[in-house]
Every structure is written in structure tokens, then in C-alpha cells.
Amino acid sequence: KRISVAEAFLGVDAILNIMLNVTDSDNGLVVYDKMITRRVMAELPFMATENIIMDACEKGG
CATH class of the missing domain: 1.20.5 (Single alpha-helices involved in coiled-coils or other helix-helix interfaces)
Structure with missing residues (x-):
């Protein structure tokens, strides 16, 4: 313990x-909107297809 x-x-x-x-x-939380947008857009295809791939795997395909 x-x-x-x-x-x-x-x-x-x-x-x-x-x-x-x-x-x-001084300013609290700093948020870089352009960087967030760029990273999300780079990952978007993978996020969009993740559930499709998981469903296909569950069905044996």
C-alpha cells in the first residue's frame, strides 16, 4: 500500500x-484551431472506416 x-x-x-x-x-488554455483542424482532417478517413471494418470483422469478412 x-x-x-x-x-x-x-x-x-x-x-x-x-x-x-x-x-x-497569462491567457489560460491555448487552443490552436488550425492545428486541430489539420490533425482531425488527417485522421478522418480512419475514423470514418473504423466501424465499417469492425462490423466486417464481426461478420467474418
Whole structure:
């Protein structure tokens, strides 16, 4: 139990460090709309076909 409590604190510390890297202390959360759009558009074909492929696999095809 002692080890898991220490690991939980290390996990929370890592999450808070990531949060500090993502947020800007002056302006709050910084969102890059163009980057998000570019990444979503790059992944869109895979997201659109994922359910089709899973259904085909369930049916044995």
C-alpha cells in the first residue's frame, strides 16, 4: 500500500506538469484551431472506416 500511494502522487505530479505545459499562465488554455483542424482532417478517413471494418470483422469478412 505504501508504494501505491507514492506512485499515485507521482502520477498526479506528472498530470499537473502536463497541464502546466498545455496551459499558458497569462491567457489560460491555448487552443490552436488550425492545428486541430489539420490533425482531425488527417485522421478522418480512419475514423470514418473504423466501424465499417469492425462490423466486417464481426461478420467474418
